[in-house]
Amino acid sequence: xxxxxxxxxxxxxxxxxxxxxxxxxxxxxxxxxxxxxxxxxxxxxxxxxxxxxxxxxxxxxxxxxxxxxxxxxxxxxxxxxxxxxxxxxxxxxxxxxxxxxxxxxxxxxxxxxxxxxxxxxxxxxxxxxxxxxxxxxxxxxxxxxxxxxxxxxxxxxxxxxxxxxxxxxxxxxxxxxxxxxxxxxxxxxxxxxxxxxxxxxxxxxxxxxxxxxxxxxxxxxxxxxxxxxxxxxxxxxxxxxxxxxxxxxxxxxxxxxxxxxxxxxxxxxxxxxxxxxxxxxxxxxxxxxxxxxxxxxxxxxxxxxxxxxxxxxxxxxxxxxxxxxxxxxxxxxxxxxxxxxxxxxxxxxxxxxxxxx
Amino acid sequence: xxxxxxxxxxxxxxxxxxxxxxxxxxxxxxxxxxxxxxxxxxxxxxxxxxxxxxxxxxxxxxxxxxxxxxxxxxxxxxxxxxxxxxxxxxxxxxxxxxxxxxxxxxxxxxxxxxxxxxxxxxxxxxxxxxxxxxxxxxxxxxxxxxxxxxxxxxxxxxxxxxxxxxxxxxxxxxxxxxxxxxxxxxxxxxxxxxxxxxxxxxxxxxxxxxxxxxxxxxxxxxxxxxxxxxxxxxxxxxxxxxxxxxxxxxxxxxxxxxxxxxxxxxxxxxxxxxxxxxxxxxxxxxxxxxxxxxxxxxxxxxxxxxxxxxxxxxxxxxxxxxxxxxxxxxxxxxxxxxxxxxxxxxxxxxxxxxxxxxxxxxxxxx
Numbered sequence: 001x002x003x004x005x006x007x008x009x010x011x012x013x014x015x016x017x018x019x020x021x022x023x024x025x026x027x028x029x030x031x032x033x034x035x036x037x038x039x040x041x042x043x044x045x046x047x048x049x050x051x052x053x054x055x056x057x058x059x060x061x062x063x064x065x066x067x068x069x070x071x072x073x074x075x076x077x078x079x080x081x082x083x084x085x086x087x088x089x090x091x092x093x094x095x096x097x098x099x100x101x102x103x104x105x106x107x108x109x110x111x112x113x114x115x116x117x118x119x120x121x122x123x124x125x126x127x128x129x130x131x132x133x134x135x136x137x138x139x140x141x142x143x144x145x146x147x148x149x150x151x152x153x154x155x156x157x158x159x160x161x162x163x164x165x166x167x168x169x170x171x172x173x174x175x176x177x178x179x180x181x182x183x184x185x186x187x188x189x190x191x192x193x194x195x196x197x198x199x200x201x202x203x204x205x206x207x208x209x210x211x212x213x214x215x216x217x218x219x220x221x222x223x224x225x226x227x228x229x230x231x232x233x234x235x236x237x238x239x240x241x242x243x244x245x246x247x248x249x250x251x252x253x254x255x256x257x258x259x260x261x262x263x264x265x266x267x268x269x270x271x272x273x274x275x276x277x278x279x280x281x282x283x284x285x286x287x288x289x290x291x292x293x294x295x296x297x298x299x300x301x302x303x304x305x306x307x308x309x310x311x312x313x314x315x316x317x318x319x320x321x322x323x324x325x326x327x328x329x330x331x332x333x334x335x336x337x338x339x340x341x342x343x344x345x346x347x348x349x350x351x352x353x354x355x356x357x
Numbered sequence: 358x359x360x361x362x363x364x365x366x367x368x369x370x371x372x373x374x375x376x377x378x379x380x381x382x383x384x385x386x387x388x389x390x391x392x393x394x395x396x397x398x399x400x401x402x403x404x405x406x407x408x409x410x411x412x413x414x415x416x417x418x419x420x421x422x423x424x425x426x427x428x429x430x431x432x433x434x435x436x437x438x439x440x441x442x443x444x445x446x447x448x449x450x451x452x453x454x455x456x457x458x459x460x461x462x463x464x465x466x467x468x469x470x471x472x473x474x475x476x477x478x479x480x481x482x483x484x485x486x487x488x489x490x491x492x493x494x495x496x497x498x499x500x501x502x503x504x505x506x507x508x509x510x511x512x513x514x515x516x517x518x519x520x521x522x523x524x525x526x527x528x529x530x531x532x533x534x535x536x537x538x539x540x541x542x543x544x545x546x547x548x549x550x551x552x553x554x555x556x557x558x559x560x561x562x563x564x565x566x567x568x569x570x571x572x573x574x575x576x577x578x579x580x581x582x583x584x585x586x587x588x589x590x591x592x593x594x595x596x597x598x599x600x601x602x603x604x605x606x607x608x609x610x611x612x613x614x615x616x617x618x619x620x621x622x623x624x625x626x627x628x629x630x631x632x633x634x635x636x637x638x639x640x641x642x643x644x645x646x647x648x649x650x651x652x653x654x655x656x657x658x659x660x661x662x663x664x665x666x667x668x669x670x671x672x673x674x675x676x677x678x679x680x681x682x683x684x685x686x687x688x689x690x691x692x693x694x695x696x697x698x699x700x701x702x703x704x705x706x707x708x709x710x711x712x713x714x715x716x717x718x719x720x721x722x723x
């Protein structure tokens with residue numbers, strides 16, 4: 001597995017760049033795509049000019065506006081982004097069918113078997129970048145390495161319009177010097193926990209025994225143990241079965257009434273079930289997500305014996321799950337419903353457990 | 358409160374009650390243990406408001422008192438101390454000071470008065486049962502309980518007491534397990550209670566083989582069991598258990614008699630190539646022959662055949678193979694008796710000979 005050639009392509013400031021491309025008057029200006037600052041939305045993407053003010057995606061629009069009052073706020077135009085996404089997918093497919101899209105603007109490519117450009121992954125990445133530029137007038141950054149973990153980190157090293165290569169010979173030293181917060185899969189909370197344990201970079205992480213990592217971090221400990229050694233065997237999967245499907249909504253005004261919350265959950269559930277049915281999937285797990293007024297977030301879930309995609313099954317479960325939260329005492333800012341443990345509907349064809357009761 | 362105790366005397370109680378402590382508690386005091394020191398006796402209590410466990414340990418006490426302190430940390434400290442260590446426990450202000458040799462630990466506390474002990478009003482029934490009988494009763498039925506069913510009354514075990522007969526019934530809506538046993542009781546009217554899943558699993562962990570009689574007390578909302586130094590209390594599920602009697606088929610004339618272990622082993626092999634999620638198996642009955650067929654989405658197939666005693670009509674019925682295996686694994690006799698009627702009627706699995714255990718499995722349309 002360690003002689004694979006993986007390319008990770010990531011469009012630069014994607015939504016914001018598309019907006020600047022289509023609206024030349026906003027070029028070289030701080031552009032924010034997302035919710036309006038006087039509403040309760042968040043930043044979905046921001047241009048590099050906006051990032052200079054410390055604005056980051058997922059930040060509340062109100063905060064972004066305080067950081068940069070002259071910023072230009074735009075509503076997202078998903079149709080335009082989807083068009084670009086389709087264009088870059090077409091480019092990827094001219095090199096390999098082993099393309100794993102992570103989102104509209106990001107994908108892994110396994111180019112191990114490619115013969116173009118003498119089989120050089122670096123030159124393939126260069127070619128992809130220039131083809132994207134030509135076709136869409138947008139820039140992308142590429143990371144090239146021997147597994148997904150390192151390719152993903154590499155694409156982030158030289159942004160924007162970057163190309164960064166981590167060869168198998170460089171891999172070990174690169175990881176050892178990498179700050180722990182830069183590791184993909186180590187978020188803010190885990191980073192703080194690791195810093196407290198004296199793990200500041202890859203070299204520190206590598207000193208930990210596997211059993212000690214799993215004792216501290218559970219199953220994720222195995223992943224941390226492997227990536228500290230540059231080991232990431234995950235293949236590039238082109239036909240990924242969806243893992244979950246969900247929908248959520250942030251309210252203009254926090255909800256205090258339980259009936260209002262239930263009504264909202266039912267509406268969200270309808271939407272999720274329509275998605276399930278459209279994709280011919282069944283689910284076994286349903287999760288509700290509640291964000292309280294103080295931004296504290298909880299989820300409650302239940303896994304059923306029988307796979308479902310109908311409202312009749314879901315309807316009585318929603319109040320049960322809601323009752324397991326503190327909504328009686330606390331106001332609610334956001335609600336979400338998602339389903340997981342998915343399977344193809346046709347797989348269940350012909351298996352019908354008869355009920356005893 | 359002040360006492361000194363050997364690590365080996367404290368550890369069993371700590372380990373026994375700690376299983377009840379939930380990792381994710383909404384009420385901070387529930388991640389604590391209630392420690393009570395009275396004349397020559399120390400007791401530890403853990404609770405998640407549904408199940409409560411108390412264990413007593415005989416030990417000298419210098420000064421009595423009670424307090425709550427972090428369950429997990431106390432257990433970890435005691436585990437990590439060397440064998441035969443003597444642990445001194447002392448309340449200092451609002452902290453508990455634990456010392457042993459040259460080790461010192463200061464633990465935070467919460468007031469004992471705030472600990473939510475389960476309060477039991479009047480008993481409505483009680484009975485005595487030998488420990489091994491109660492264990493066998495739970496062993497043979499608990500596996501069929503529902504896990505997280507929307508029909509919350511299925512996420513537990515039914516206890517039905519009438520005269521000196523105690524019956525346990527569990528069902529997840531697809532299969533059912535029933536077992537009867539004899540107890541010492543003068544209960545005349547029929548009583549039905551549902552013990553929640555967590556309580557049943559906890560109780561199973563506490564029970565051992567033994568002829569000693571244990572006292573079971575039932576109140577309107579709780580069941581309490583005294584097991585030597587341990588007191589187990591569980592809330593009951595407030596709901597009506599479905600009418601299980603009507604789903605148990607009568608024994609028909611044409612049943613299968615099979616070698617239980619032979620059948621279990623061949624179904625185990627067949628299950629390897631059944632659909633991972635649905636676990637379907639096709640059972641084909643012919644004269645003195647039982648065949649089991651499975652296949653999966655990868656088009657892999659398994660076929661097993663065993664000799665049985667059967668003279669009824671030829672039948673082909675689909676089942677969830679896990680349900681059949683669960684039942685067979687809990688049957689202790691050498692032979693097993695299986696009644697199958699048709700592809701949409703429930704199937705009855707019984708141990709050979711006179712028995713108080715019954716398993717019912719509903720077919721699957723394949």
